Amino acid sequence: MSEIKLVFTGSVGAGKTTAIEIISEIPVIRTDVRATDSETAKRKEKTTVAMDYGELTLEDGQKLRLYGTPGQQRFDYMWRILVKGALGLIILVDNAGSDPIGDLARYVDNFRDFVSNNQMVVGVTRMDIASEPDMDFYHQYFAERGIALPIxxxxxxxxxxxxxxIQSLIAMLEFS
Ligand SMILES: Nc1nc2c(ncn2[C@@H]2O[C@H](COP(=O)(O)OP(=O)(O)OP(=O)(O)O)[C@@H](O)[C@H]2O)c(=O)[nH]1
Ligand SMILES: [Mg+2]
Incomplete structure (x- = not known):
């Protein structure tokens, strides 16, 4: 594996753009614009409308191409475009959102075709703002539905x- 494409997806404001910005070794290509719909605008000033793109080389020389999707459902055509050729999916969920479990369940459902052939991990963000639901709750919720999800x-x-x-996702790819 010399280059791996990974995609960050998940709810509005979960931190997809922030995560790619913080780890990318190149200036990130981002398509944030001022949020126009009231639902997004009350949560944050800017939102991704097409994609983020960054790159990261791991210590062992493995090069990662990192794509971020828009969170807003109305841009879901971009989700399908961006996962083409990807090996792994990272779903970020904002734990301080109004329905984090529901958000995650919707993304898992949306990407179920992709996930049946590839690997996925879930990152729950903003737990310092909202500590509930906790990790046990997430694990139990998905285990009860027969969905094995590393969270x-x-x-x-x-x-x-x-x-x-990302390292946990790469480890899953190596052993799959
Ligand atoms: N307190 C706190 N803030 C966080 C955490 N993770 C991310 N954030 C903040 O949450 C916001 C996330 O915004 P973005 O990175 O634009 O989110 P996004 O997922 O790209 O959103 P869309 O593109 O609109 O779908 C930023 O202000 C981050 O600084 C966290 O764990 N704790
Ligand atoms: Mg974004």
């Missing part, structure tokens, strides 16, 4: 935190 708490503003999440 980790992450802070999208922390390079170590995001790199750890």
């Amino acid at each position: 980790f708490p992450v802070d999208a503003r922390s390079k170590t935190s995001v790199v750890m999440l």
Whole structure:
């Protein structure tokens, strides 16, 4: 594996753009614009409308191409375009959102075709703002539905935190 394409997806404001910015070794190509719909605008000033793109080379020389999707459902055509050729998916969920479990369930469902042939990890962000639901709750919710999901708490503003999440995804790819 010389180059690996990974895609960050997940709910509006979960930290996809932030995560790619913090780990990318090149200036990130981003397509953030001022949020126009009231639902997004009350949560954050800017939102991704097409994609983010960054790159990261791991210590062993493995090069990662990192793509971020828009969170807003109305741009879901971009989700399908961006996952083409990707080997792994990272779903970020904003734990301080109004329905984090529902958000995650929707993304898992949306990407179920991709996930049946590829690997996926979940990062739950903003747990410092909202500690509930906790990790046990997430694990139990998906286990009860027969969905095996590696779920980790992450802070999208922390390079170590995001790199750890990516390392776990890469490890899953290597052993799959
Ligand atoms: N307190 C806290 N803030 C966080 C954490 N992770 C991310 N953030 C903040 O949450 C915001 C996330 O914004 P973006 O990175 O634009 O989110 P996005 O997922 O790209 O959103 P869309 O492109 O609109 O879908 C930023 O202000 C981050 O600084 C966290 O763990 N704790
Ligand atoms: Mg974004």
